[in-house]
Amino acid sequence: MTRRTSQTELAVLGALSFGPMSGYRVRAEILSTLGHFWTESFGQIYPTLSRLKADGLIETDEDGRFMLTDPGTSRLRELLATPPEPVPPRNGVLLRMFFGRELGADGRRELLDQLEAQARAQLATLAGIRVQLDSSDVDERYSLITISAGEHGARATLDWIAETRAALGD
């Protein structure tokens, strides 16, 4: 019956691959660990958990926590191997910048300032996570890789901002 692929399903199964936990914990885990590149809301997580359980991909242990079954682990591997579905680009900053003439010098300046603040905040957050990771005992390999991706992105943004300011002379 070729179930539709679901990114939420992948995130939930992935979270549970770290061990049994409640739905509430799943969400907290996603928020704190995947938070800088992924989000899920309660409204998504609970229905997904019900569905996964009905499908036999997860089950509840004696404490009521959800845990992966063997089919669930297979399903996780299967989903990981599917190509990520491309997100249609929707960049609000560029949309505004593109109409820079209508936006005016003040608007352009503010846009860049806010974006810069965001990118710097992002770098600070990621630096914080790095520190935390160092003092933990989990396999940090893949965490570090995703953090680095965020850092590359943020630095690219900062470079572009500097270049754009120079080009505009605002």
Added chain:
Amino acid sequence: MTRRTSQTELAVLGALSFGPMSGYRVRAEILSTLGHFWTESFGQIYPTLSRLKADGLIETDEDGRFMLTDPGTSRLRELLATPPEPVPPRNGVLLRMFFGRELGADGRRELLDQLEAQARAQLATLAGIRVQLDSSDVDERYSLITISAGEHGARATLDWIAETRAALGD
């Protein structure tokens, strides 16, 4: 009555700021000009046009093409000045990379290969647009700025890919 801000509304009004055109043209314009950082579908554009017309922000000229009214121009400026609404991050590549242990070496390699191909294709596309722009007479200033943003992003992705391959030794 504090209308809800709409990004689609902004894109449509912005497109019409280049001159009167049909809804079909609006979409083609968005596709070809904003395409590398923005998307809109017919299902969004036509209802938006009706609403904008009902609100008096646009009107139709003798050829039936839509054009901005004065209030429409004001509204565009107003929307441009609103801060871009932050998109919740949902990065399918990082989601998969994060579970790299489950994904396996083959999966990781394929993920990076595909992403690299995409980033290179993106750079090629942007280079193509640059060439086209050079031979056009429109104000290219802000187009170039958005293109550069795309290039910075794509290069950051490539850097990260190289770094990640080295770190993984896959």
Added chain:
DNA sequence: CTCCCCATGTAACTGGTTACATGATTCA
């Protein structure tokens, strides 16, 4: 005893896509 956190869930809404239906115009 009260407040906060853990925990589960659902209903309403929103923003958006896809697929379909329809028809005019242009051009080979």
Added chain:
DNA sequence: TGAATCATGTAACCAGTTACATGGGGAG
């Protein structure tokens, strides 16, 4: 005359968020 493109629209669907409702358990 038939295909491609221009043009307008809508219905069905989908993913996801927000807000709300509910209640247990522990800490101060």
